[in-house]
Amino acid sequence: MVTPLIMADGDSKSLSLVPFLLLILITAPAVTGDSLDSDSQVLLSFKSYLESWNPTERGKYNEWETEKKDVCQWPGITCTPEGSRVTGISLTDSTISGHLFRNFSALTQLTFLDLSSNTIGGSIPDDLNRCHNLKYLNLSHNIIGGELSLSGLSNLEVLDLSVNQIAGEVHSTFPTLCNSLVVANLSNNNFSGRIDDIFNECRYLKYVDLKYNRFSGEIWAGFRRLVKFSVSGNRLSGNISASMFRGNCTLQVLDLCGNGFVGEFPGQVSNCHNLNVLDLWGNNFTGNIPAEIGSISSLRGLHLGKNEFSRDIPETLLNLSNLVFLGLSRNNFGGDVQGIFGRFTQVKYLVLYGNSYVGGIHSSNILTLPNLSRLDLSYNNFSGLLPSKISQMQSLTFLILAYNNFSGDIPREYGNMPRLQALDLSSNRLTGSIPASFGKLTSLLWLMLANNSLSGEIPREIGNCSSLLWFNVANNQLSGGLYPEFTNMGSNPTPTFEVNRQKRDYIIAGSGECLVMKRWIPAEFPPFIFGLETLTKRSCRSLWDHVREGKCIFPVCPPGSTVGPLDISGYLQLSGNKLSGEVPANISQMKKLSMLHLGLNEFEGKLPIEIGLLPLVFLNLTRNKFSGQIPQEIGNLSSLQNLDLSYNNFSGNFPTSLNDLSEMSKFNISYNPFISGVVPYRGQLATFEKDSFLGNPLLQLPSFFNQSGNNNTSSGERDNGREEEDDDGASIDMLVFYWSTFSFYVVALMGILVLVYFDCPWCRAWLRLVEAFTVSLKIMLS
Numbered sequence: 080m081v082t083p084l085i086m087a088d089g090d091s092k093s094l095s096l097v098p099f100l101l102l103i104l105i106t107a108p109a110v111t112g113d114s115l116d117s118d119s120q121v122l123l124s125f126k127s128y129l130e131s132w133n134p135t136e137r138g139k140y141n142e143w144e145t146e147k148k149d150v151c152q153w154p155g156i157t158c159t160p161e162g163s164r165v166t167g168i169s170l171t172d173s174t175i176s177g178h179l180f181r182n183f184s185a186l187t188q189l190t191f192l193d194l195s196s197n198t199i200g201g202s203i204p205d206d207l208n209r210c211h212n213l214k215y216l217n218l219s220h221n222i223i224g225g226e227l228s229l230s231g232l233s234n235l236e237v238l239d240l241s242v243n244q245i246a247g248e249v250h251s252t253f254p255t256l257c258n259s260l261v262v263a264n265l266s267n268n269n270f271s272g273r274i275d276d277i278f279n280e281c282r283y284l285k286y287v288d289l290k291y292n293r294f295s296g297e298i299w300a301g302f303r304r305l306v307k308f309s310v311s312g313n314r315l316s317g318n319i320s321a322s323m324f325r326g327n328c329t330l331q332v333l334d335l336c337g338n339g340f341v342g343e344f345p346g347q348v349s350n351c352h353n354l355n356v357l358d359l360w361g362n363n364f365t366g367n368i369p370a371e372i373g374s375i376s377s378l379r380g381l382h383l384g385k386n387e388f389s390r391d392i393p394e395t396l397l398n399l400s401n402l403v404f405l406g407l408s409r410n411n412f413g414g415d416v417q418g419i420f421g422r423f424t425q426v427k428y429l430v431l432y433g434n435s436y437v438g439g440i441h442s443s444n445i446l447t448l449p450n451l452s453r454l455d456l457s458y459n460n461f462s463g464l465l466p467s468k469i470s471q472m473q474s475l476t477f478l479i480l481a482y483n484n485f486s487g488d489i490p491r492e493y494g495n496m497p498r499l500q501a502l503d504l505s506s507n508r509l510t511g512s513i514p515a516s517f518g519k520l521t522s523l524l525w526l527m528l529a530n531n532s533l534s535g536e537i538p539r540e541i542g543n544c545s546s547l548l549w550f551n552v553a554n555n556q557l558s559g560g561l562y563p564e565f566t567n568m569g570s571n572p573t574p575t576f577e578v579n580r581q582k583r584d585y586i587i588a589g590s591g592e593c594l595v596m597k598r599w600i601p602a603e604f605p606p607f608i609f610g611l612e613t614l615t616k617r618s619c620r621s622l623w624d625h626v627r628e629g630k631c632i633f634p635v636c637p638p639g640s641t642v643g644p645l646d647i648s649g650y651l652q653l654s655g656n657k658l659s660g661e662v663p664a665n666i667s668q669m670k671k672l673s674m675l676h677l678g679l680n681e682f683e684g685k686l687p688i689e690i691g692l693l694p695l696v697f698l699n700l701t702r703n704k705f706s707g708q709i710p711q712e713i714g715n716l717s718s719l720q721n722l723d724l725s726y727n728n729f730s731g732n733f734p735t736s737l738n739d740l741s742e743m744s745k746f747n748i749s750y751n752p753f754i755s756g757v758v759p760y761r762g763q764l765a766t767f768e769k770d771s772f773l774g775n776p777l778l779q780l781p782s783f784f785n786q787s788g789n790n791n792t793s794s795g796e797r798d799n800g801r802e803e804e805d806d807d808g809a810s811i812d813m814l815v816f817y818w819s820t821f822s823f824y825v826v827a828l829m830g831i832l833v834l835v836y837f838d839c840p841w842c843r844a845w846l847r848l849v850e851a852f853t854v855s856l857k858i859m860l861s
């Protein structure tokens with residue numbers, strides 16, 4: 080592996096000369112004056128600066144050359160129309176690392192600077208503040224820290240600092256920056272402090288995005304004259320008062336979600352005649368939902384979840400003919416579902432989870448809404464039989480009834496919903512068997528039936544569910560076998576993913592995706608752990624879109640791949656049932672299966688060697704009756720992280736191929752009393768403790784497992800023993816090495832001094848040589 084220069088710090092001695100050499104080269108032929116010539120000098124010094132931070136990888140600036148006379152033709156550079164001065168630099172996504180260049184101000188006509196989507200760190204230097212002509216500054220998607228001080232950019236129109244790590248208050252920048260500002264995107268940083276007065280003087284401001292910071296205090300009262308205003312995910316508090324909407328309101332998007340606002344929400348919001356999205360989710364608003372909202376005819380998304388609104392839904396809302404999304408989750412409504420929901424015939428997404436509703440759903444007419452695509456009634460207290468009427472909603476794609484008290488059989492009519500992509504009935508009290516009619520659900524991606532009391536066989540027809548990648552029936556009473564027919568399940572999800580790619584869903588972030596995702600993507604198991612680490616509310620939405628469109632989000636995907644229904648990680652969770660018989664050899668057909676959990680069942684016989692052909696990351700066979708040799712082929716599962724073979728009747732020789740599983744972090748082969756052979760004393764298997772090997776009397780363990788006493792000493796010996804031996808020899812080599820490196824640099828330095836002095840064309844070539852040597856030195860040392 081080649082480590083980029085800045086990552087390493089251990090051997091900085093030999094490298095510290097490089098900036099010095101560069102400095103000599105840069106400062107020697109200094110050109111002064113405001114001209115295209117001086118601009119190109121600055122750009123070349125910018126280029127050398129970028130190369131000094133990252134000599135191994137280069138963006139399009141690599142083609143900037145002195146020989147090519149016309150600076151204005153350099154990639155990423157724009158000039159004045161007559162080509163007399165440089166006005167713009169665009170180096171987005173150009174593998175730039177290190178700190179920001181400190182001499183942009185020498186480009187006195189610079190108006191446009193885009194360095195987004197790199198890994199620029201450090202803080203914003205004072206020099207940038209002297210770029211007085213700058214109109215567009217985009218530093219988004221970097222790792223810039225420090226505090227913000229940009230009051231000098233008085234001509235700025237667009238400021239995008241989103242997705243960085245900038246902290247502190249913004250008062251030294253706003254409102255001084257505001258003369259011409261139209262766009263201010265500070266989202267996804269670590270800003271704090273008050274915002275109530277910062278934009279007062281920003282006359283032209285239209286788009287303000289402050290979401291996911293730590294701003295506190297009251298809201299800025301002037302937001303109505305913007306087009307978009309988002310403060311979601313901050314710590315703002317206080318009231319939203321009627322006066323904030325008085326006069327002309329131009330808002331199209333108002334996003335206040337995830338703060339601590341209290342009191343009633345004012346009906347004057349209806350002054351915002353162009354409002355598209357009103358998102359109040361996750362505050363402490365109380366009182367009635369304002370009836371005036373019903374007159375905002377442009378409204379498409381109304382998100383009122385996780386508040387304390389009262390139970391009455393105003394009739395006026397029925398007039399919102401463009402309303403697509405209606406979310407009223409977690410408002411503690413209780414009782415029967417309000418009948419009015421059955422009259423929102425225009426709505427596609429109805430999200431009512433977490434409201435403690437009781438009874439059946441029959442009291443309202445929501446089960447006949449013609450255009451409904453997603454119905455989420457999970458985390459309530461509905462009881463009785465599952466209504467079969469739901470199957471008449473032919474546009475339904477997501478039906479989520481999990482975590483209720485439904486009982487009885489699953490209606491076989493549920494098999495008549497050809498567009499259904501997710502059916503989640505988990506954690507109810509359902510009995511009876513899984514209807515064979517489910518085999519007709521060819522769009523189904525998720526079938527979630529875990530934690531019920533279902534019995535009987537899993538119908539062979541499930542194998543016809545060609546999109547079904549995620550199948551979870553854990554913890555039921557299912558019996559019968561894992562039949563060869565099942566392995567066609569999920570064989571071709573591409574058509575379903577295609578439908579989703581063409582028709583992006585209109586949902587507002589935070590509408591329950593996170594909750595659903597955590598259930599459908601099992602956080603406790605690899606490879607899904609990785610996905611959920613990053614699953615904050617801010618990332619749910621995009622992750623959700625990724626999964627639905629069949630793009631890979633987990634590291635099982637080949638590095639660098641972007642799309643791939645072929646690479647998506649499917650699962651089969653059958654644990655905690657009474658399933659029996661053998662695992663069919665053709666399980667190897669399930670090319671997308673990353674997680675196979677067969678634990679706590681009654682499976683028996685040999686494990687087929689074909690298991691080694693699956694892209695498994697997780698394989699759990701605990702507490703079954705498997706017997707025979709453990710296939711050596713498991714050693715081919717190179718991305719396997721968890722392997723549990725415990726409590727079975729495996730016999731024969733211990734498969735030493737398991738030592739090849741370098742990703743494995745959990746391993747258990749305990750209580751297979753007939754396993755014999757020797758566990759290797761070095762390698763991956765030696766990293767596990769004794770309790771991975773309990774109850775295997777015939778198995779010979781490495782001696783360090785048997786030493787009583789200090790765990791640390793023994794494992795320390797295991798890992799480091801050999802390295803210590805080699806140490807002396809190595810250090811002598813290093814001395815010779817350092818000495819020759821030093822000599823090389825002394826000669827190189829003298830050469831450069833002479834060459835620079837005569838300003839010859841060889842200078843840069845010589846420097847390149849020195850640099851190349853430095854890079855290879857670096858690689859040798861790492």
Ligand SMILES: *[C@@H]1O[C@H](CO)[C@@H](O)[C@H](O)[C@H]1NC(C)=O
Pocket residue numbers: 109110111117120121181182185
């Ligand atoms: C910035 O660039 C100008 C023009 O090339 C040069 O004269 C000046 O020395 C540079 N300043 C720094 C700090 O590098």
Ligand SMILES: *[C@@H]1O[C@H](CO)[C@@H](O)[C@H](O)[C@H]1NC(C)=O
Pocket residue numbers: 171195196217219220237238239262264
């Ligand atoms: C800033 O750059 C990012 C990434 O290149 C881009 O998505 C975004 O639209 C840009 N912001 C503005 C305001 O142009």
Ligand SMILES: *[C@@H]1O[C@H](CO)[C@@H](O)[C@H](O)[C@H]1NC(C)=O
Pocket residue numbers: 219241242264265266286287288307
């Ligand atoms: C601000 O930046 C974030 C992240 O780049 C982006 O998702 C968002 O759309 C931007 N907001 C505006 C108003 O442009």
Ligand SMILES: *[C@@H]1O[C@H](CO)[C@@H](O)[C@H](O)[C@H]1NC(C)=O
Pocket residue numbers: 244246269271
């Ligand atoms: C944000 O700032 C707070 C202090 O204001 C600090 O404790 C926290 O670690 C910072 N978070 C990040 C991600 O930098």
Ligand SMILES: *[C@@H]1O[C@H](CO)[C@@H](O)[C@H](O)[C@H]1NC(C)=O
Pocket residue numbers: 326327
């Ligand atoms: C509201 O807008 C109208 C026309 O768009 C304009 O004439 C009026 O002055 C505006 N009122 C305020 C208070 O800005």
Ligand SMILES: *[C@@H]1O[C@H](CO)[C@@H](O)[C@H](O)[C@H]1NC(C)=O
Pocket residue numbers: 338339340361362363
């Ligand atoms: C809402 O109010 C309750 C008490 O009434 C409080 O416990 C809770 O933290 C508040 N929530 C927010 C988001 O401020």
Ligand SMILES: *[C@@H]1O[C@H](CO)[C@@H](O)[C@H](O)[C@H]1NC(C)=O
Pocket residue numbers: 317318320341342343344
């Ligand atoms: C403002 O919030 C307080 C709670 O802090 C509440 O008592 C009061 O009624 C609210 N005022 C309005 C106008 O909503």
Ligand SMILES: *[C@@H]1O[C@H](CO)[C@@H](O)[C@H](O)[C@H]1NC(C)=O
Pocket residue numbers: 373394395396397398
């Ligand atoms: C719906 O709008 C119509 C006309 O715009 C109006 O007559 C009617 O009263 C409104 N209905 C409700 C319930 O507000």
Ligand SMILES: *[C@@H]1O[C@H](CO)[C@@H](O)[C@H](O)[C@H]1NC(C)=O
Pocket residue numbers: 424425426449450
């Ligand atoms: C249902 O959707 C179709 C097509 O999107 C539309 O034409 C129809 O008006 C919608 N029905 C209702 C009641 O809104």
Ligand SMILES: *[C@@H]1O[C@H](CO)[C@@H](O)[C@H](O)[C@H]1NC(C)=O
Pocket residue numbers: 435460462484
């Ligand atoms: C749900 O309803 C049952 C009775 O049907 C009751 O025993 C239980 O406490 C309720 N649970 C909740 C969370 O309200």
Ligand SMILES: *[C@@H]1O[C@H](CO)[C@@H](O)[C@H](O)[C@H]1NC(C)=O
Pocket residue numbers: 654678679699700701721722723745746747
């Ligand atoms: C295998 O599954 C059982 C039961 O779900 C669980 O207790 C055990 O931790 C799992 N093993 C591994 C290695 O994850």
Ligand SMILES: *[C@@H]1O[C@H](CO)[C@@H](O)[C@H](O)[C@H]1NC(C)=O
Pocket residue numbers: 768787788789790
């Ligand atoms: C050895 O490690 C195991 C598990 O980490 C621990 O339970 C045990 O107490 C340790 N024994 C000693 C003697 O430190």
